[in-house]
């Protein structure tokens with residue numbers, strides 16, 4: 001099935017099989033069948049943008065943490081519909097870049113646009129934009145006193161007024177999408193690390209965001225669970241018509257499912273291209289990172305040799 005950006009999907013519900021119809025009614029602006037309550041605080045319609053507008057455009061950005069410049073001169077584009085990996089050694093600034101995408105960190109210079117719209121600074125507009133971002137944070141962030149199903153239901157209960165029965169169906173669909181429908185009634189302590197990560201993924205998908213951002217989705221997972229999570233990222237991206245950004249230092253697990261790669265090191269972007277181009281790169285910074293060499297242009301302790309000049 002050809003990939004289609006979420007923004008270009010039709011706003012009107014066509015006759016669909018029930019589970020798809022349930023997903024479609026979350027889309028704000030959709031014509032709802034009469035028997036569904038209209039959500040009072042549903043996510044707002046994403047702005048109508050040219051389908052060629054990238055999912056993310058970062059232009060000449062400088063990012064600071066604790067008064068220190070972490071990233072200089074960041075300019076990058078994340079095209080719609082693909083899986084983009086943002087790679088770099090520990091402490092290189094991957095999470096800092098992610099914070100600029102979600103609006104948690106305001107750049108000291110430059111601009112960040114999501115689907116052609118500048119990331120807002122005003123709180124209400126920012127919250128509205130964040131409903132269009134599915135973010136899987138480092139660690140799972142699952143609430144331990146809630147079952148898997150209750151965790152996945154949380155964003156739906158917080159941001160919509162959908163009836164309970166509809167929420168239950170949606171939760172079942174999301175858990176099914178990550179292969180965990182049978183785990184609905186289990187508590188996080190009863191799940192393996194890989195299962196918990198997939199429940200967190202289902203929760204990040206709950207509001208059908210067009211853009212998914214994964215921050216170190218493989219931390220703490222064994223190679224098999226890592227493979228399952230990464231192939232799930234790819235499959236969900238393609239079947240749901242999403243754009244995905246995977247922030248990670250797990251190069252070898254991520255490259256097989258990525259369309260684009262961006263490498264950050266020494267306070268800058270040092271590579272953008274395809275996974276094949278990355279593998280062939282002879283840039284010393286890139287090679288040191290890919291080959292896991294302790295000695296080279298990337299210092300082991302990145303805070304010890306922070307970049308100073310732009």
Ligand SMILES: Nc1ncnc2c1ncn2[C@@H]1O[C@H](COP(=O)(O)OP(=O)(O)OP(=O)(O)O)[C@@H](O)[C@H]1O
Pocket residue numbers: 065066070088089090091092093094095096097249302303
């Ligand atoms: N809130 C903060 N205040 C001050 N410095 C910070 C803050 N957050 C991050 N840093 C510093 O910014 C730099 C980049 O950190 P960041 O977490 O973005 O790196 P990362 O590439 O995501 O690392 P990791 O892969 O280990 O998560 C580090 O030197 C870190 O110490």
